[in-house]
Amino acid sequence: xxxxxxxxxxxxxxxxxxxxxxxxxxxxxxxxxxxxxxxxxxxxxxxxxxxxxxxxxxxxxxxxxxxxxxxxxxxxxxxxxxxxxxxxxxxxxxxxxxxxxxxxxxxxxxxxxxxxxxxxxxxxxxxxxxxxxxxxxxxxxxxxxxxxxxxxxxxxxxxxxxxxxxxxxxxxxxxxxxxxxxxxxxxxxxxxxxxxxxxxxxxxxxxxxxxxxxxxxxxxxxxxxxxxxxxxxxxxxxxxxxxxxxxxxxxxxxxxxxxxxxxxxxxxxxxxxxxxxxxxxxxxxxxxxxxxxxxxxxxxxxxxxxxxxxxx
Numbered sequence: 505x506x507x508x509x510x511x512x513x514x515x516x517x518x519x520x521x522x523x524x525x526x527x528x529x530x531x532x533x534x535x536x537x538x539x540x541x542x543x544x545x546x547x548x549x550x551x552x553x554x555x556x557x558x559x560x561x562x563x564x565x566x567x568x569x570x571x572x573x574x575x576x577x578x579x580x581x582x583x584x585x586x587x588x589x590x591x592x593x594x595x596x597x598x599x600x601x602x603x604x605x606x607x608x609x610x611x612x613x614x615x616x617x618x619x620x621x622x623x624x625x626x627x628x629x630x631x632x633x634x635x636x637x638x639x640x641x642x643x644x645x646x647x648x649x650x651x652x653x654x655x656x657x658x659x660x661x662x663x664x665x666x667x668x669x670x671x672x673x674x675x676x677x678x679x680x681x682x683x684x685x686x687x688x689x690x691x692x693x694x695x696x697x698x699x700x701x702x703x704x705x706x707x708x709x710x711x712x713x714x715x716x717x718x719x720x721x722x723x724x725x726x727x728x729x730x731x732x733x734x735x736x737x738x739x740x741x742x743x744x745x746x747x748x749x750x751x752x753x754x755x756x757x758x759x760x761x762x763x764x765x766x767x768x769x770x771x772x773x774x775x776x777x778x779x780x781x782x783x784x785x786x787x788x789x790x791x792x793x794x795x796x797x798x799x800x801x802x803x804x805x806x807x808x809x810x811x812x813x814x815x816x
Contacts (some may be wrong), residue, residue: 597644608789660794665766675756689719708764
């Protein structure tokens with residue numbers, strides 16, 4: 505038995521759905537089911553009644569819920585006790601957040617020169633675990649997290665840029681409507697590895713009353729740039745903060761005209777941490793730099809910009 509299995513068990517117990525719990529924990533449904541099954545084998549008892557339509561806690565599962573909550577609470581307290589108190593804030597994020605984070609850190613240090621602020625690169629899962637355990641004070645993510653003991657702080661939004669080949673039928677302009685992209689295949693990694701992007705794009709297509717057409721899935725760590733260049737009818741999406749690093753040869757980058765492709769950017773902190781003055785100052789600076797980054801990361805409008813329909 506380990507803490508991870510207990511976290512997965514609690515997620516399923518709260519969602520009463522393995523698929524919803526998997527999305528919440530940002531892992532595959534098969535992985536969370538496997539870990540819960542291992543926990544059941546170690547305990548020698550079934551924790552859930554499973555059927556094709558419903559998932560219910562067994563009596564043993566119901567008895568385990570408060571114990572699992574207490575164990576995970578004690579884990580967080582143990583990590584907190586082991587750390588020496590000092591004027592330090594540790595930020596954990598992916599490298600894509602580095603420019604905004606370093607700008608915010610520089611601003612905060614001007615006001616709080618004695619404050620030690622660290623920036624640590626971690627993958628998504630490790631970021632959340634670091635904050636939960638007390639190893640980090642704030643995790644920067646796209647999306648949000650629902651976990652006991654943690655709080656999601658809104659920092660801003662980031663646009664998803666649309667990328668196509670220069671030969672794509674919609675590539676003549678610097679903005680495009682989703683309805684114009686509906687006939688063409690979208691290239692993305694599998695949904696389970698990019699839940700947030702899939703959800704944002706799917707919801708946007710629902711809003712315009714059109715059906716999203718997905719092309720063959722690409723590798724998880726692939727940006728699909730080569731794929732769209734070699735497939736003049738395909739398209740993909742990129743985070744606006746990353747487009748500066750993308751080679752432009754043969755590629756067209758554009759925005760969705762009605763700003764429907766936007767991803768929330770959040771800071772994950774321990775519950776109540778935002779009340780500390782140093783943290784409040786950092787969050788304020790992060791909000792400013794996130795807003796500035798999204799405003800300044802647009803694609804230069806070197807092509808004709810569409811007007812409203814009656815102006816075309």
